[in-house]
Amino acid sequence: MHNRSILAQLLLVFVTLLWGSTFLTLQIALTWADPVVIVALRFVIATGILTCLLRGEILKISRYEWKAGIVVGICIFGVYTLQTIGLQSIASSTSAFLTGLYVGFVPLLQWLIFKNAPQPITIVTIVLAFAGMTLFANPFSVSFSGQMGEWITVLSALICAAEILSISYFTKGCRPLQLSFTQLITVACLALLTLLWHEPSRPTEWTSGLFICVIALAAIVSFVQFGIGWALKYVPAMRATLIYALEPVFAGIIGWFAGEQFGLSELSGATLIIFAVLISAWRPSSGKKNNGETL
Numbered sequence: 001m002h003n004r005s006i007l008a009q010l011l012l013v014f015v016t017l018l019w020g021s022t023f024l025t026l027q028i029a030l031t032w033a034d035p036v037v038i039v040a041l042r043f044v045i046a047t048g049i050l051t052c053l054l055r056g057e058i059l060k061i062s063r064y065e066w067k068a069g070i071v072v073g074i075c076i077f078g079v080y081t082l083q084t085i086g087l088q089s090i091a092s093s094t095s096a097f098l099t100g101l102y103v104g105f106v107p108l109l110q111w112l113i114f115k116n117a118p119q120p121i122t123i124v125t126i127v128l129a130f131a132g133m134t135l136f137a138n139p140f141s142v143s144f145s146g147q148m149g150e151w152i153t154v155l156s157a158l159i160c161a162a163e164i165l166s167i168s169y170f171t172k173g174c175r176p177l178q179l180s181f182t183q184l185i186t187v188a189c190l191a192l193l194t195l196l197w198h199e200p201s202r203p204t205e206w207t208s209g210l211f212i213c214v215i216a217l218a219a220i221v222s223f224v225q226f227g228i229g230w231a232l233k234y235v236p237a238m239r240a241t242l243i244y245a246l247e248p249v250f251a252g253i254i255g256w257f258a259g260e261q262f263g264l265s266e267l268s269g270a271t272l273i274i275f276a277v278l279i280s281a282w283r284p285s286s287g288k289k290n291n292g293e294t295l
Contacts, residue, residue: 008231012243015227018220020250029213034200035084038214040191045218047188050181050226061178068170069182075163076183077190082156089149098153100133100248105161106241113165121279122238128276129245135269164244167228168237176229183225242280245273 029038051058083099090098103126107118118126171179204210232240249270 005234008234011227011231012240015224016244016246017250018224019247021254022217022220024254025213025216032205032207032210034202036194036198037204039080040195041214042217043184043188043191046222047184049222054181065174065178066182068174069179070186072166073183073186075159075166077187078159079156082152086149086153099157101157102160103130103241103245105158106164106238109161109165125242125276125280128272129242132269132272133248135265164241165237168232171229171232176226179229180225239280242277249273
């Protein structure tokens with residue numbers, strides 16, 4: 001079990017690396033299509049990928065796996081949709097900072113739901129990780145005065161924390177591939193329904209570049225959801241959350257290779273986040289089963 005825990009944490013690091021890579025791909029895709037259109041295409045294709053992998057096993061998906069996938073899928077859709085809406089009125093750096101609030105929301109929800117107050121070491125790692133994420137953004141531009149986009153993005157961060165805890169809760173009774181399928185098809189259906197009333201901000205340009213980007217994004221989200229579903233069987237939700245905090249680090253490094261600025265502030269933030277993750281990984285397990293309530 002200890003070896004699987006280590007493997008699961010390494011898988012989450014790789015998953016977070018893939019997540020970080022999607023920012024640049026998504027930015028390119030947005031030059032050809034509306035964000036909601038991209039979300040719909042991404043998750044429809046991702047659902048198709050898992051349909052091919054599952055084949056005849058889809059009819060054998062249990063009621064519990066459908067229930068879990070629908071709950072988690074609603075959370076995923078909420079995060080993507082609210083972030084998109086928020087970005088229409090606030091800067092991307094502000095959005096990144098406010099989204100990072102999920103690092104603090106996870107232990108808060110654990111406390112409220114599981115009645116388990118965070119331990120001192122958990123608070124230390126949260127502060128370190130959030131401080132590091134702050135250095136990647138510009139929190140001083142946040143005002144909360146007449147900016148609905150800021151409040152909407154905070155709500156998306158809260159839902160993101162609920163998503164992490166939901167996967168951690170349901171994953172023990174689900175098969176990873178089946179759970180991933182039910183999640184993705186839920187998001188795809190919700191995104192397609194949204195397109196019935198959503199007015200795209202720009203017409204879609206059906207270029208080969210758009211298809212390449214969307215297929216890449218779909219393949220990544222398919223693997224990411226499967227990887228998370230498997231890894232959270234062996235990694236507590238709070239520790240996984242700290243690993244997810246590496247996302248801006250990987251995104252910044254990839255952006256740096258693409259020609260973006262990566263200065264002293266970003267380097268300092270990366271150091272703090274990595275330090276928080278190392279403290280979390282070094283801390284010996286308490287011996288409890290993973291139910292999402294320990295670091």
